[in-house]
Amino acid sequence: MYNGVGGSNNKSDANSHSIYKNYLKWLLIYVGVGFLISFLIPFPASFAVYLLIFLALNVIRTDLGLRKSGVKDGIRGLYRSVSSGFSSNGVPENIHHNPIKFWCMNCGKEHNERTCPRCGSTAVRAA
Numbered sequence: 001m002y003n004g005v006g007g008s009n010n011k012s013d014a015n016s017h018s019i020y021k022n023y024l025k026w027l028l029i030y031v032g033v034g035f036l037i038s039f040l041i042p043f044p045a046s047f048a049v050y051l052l053i054f055l056a057l058n059v060i061r062t063d064l065g066l067r068k069s070g071v072k073d074g075i076r077g078l079y080r081s082v083s084s085g086f087s088s089n090g091v092p093e094n095i096h097h098n099p100i101k102f103w104c105m106n107c108g109k110e111h112n113e114r115t116c117p118r119c120g121s122t123a124v125r126a127a
Contacts, residue, residue: 026061030054100126 037050063074071077102124104116115122
């Protein structure tokens, strides 16, 4: 619905406001954790601890986003769905090898060779 000022509706304004609010919330969490760690732990160790916490917060944030978007078990469910298509040796299970089939344009026989086994013609159509 047109509100007469900017041409956008209130629903999209509220949605963009909540997105900015979410970004600001996570930015403040990252900065707050960084300051807290830098004051409690000396420099070389604080850098390593902050990197570990940064990765953990990203995992938590991704998990929450996936759950919000409908992935049942979050990151665990995402990796389970991706890894379920692979066999134990890492090769995708759902890939089947289909050899190229040829049809002879002279006699019409279907075969798997470059030349026709029936008439010997090399005029074949691949499909």
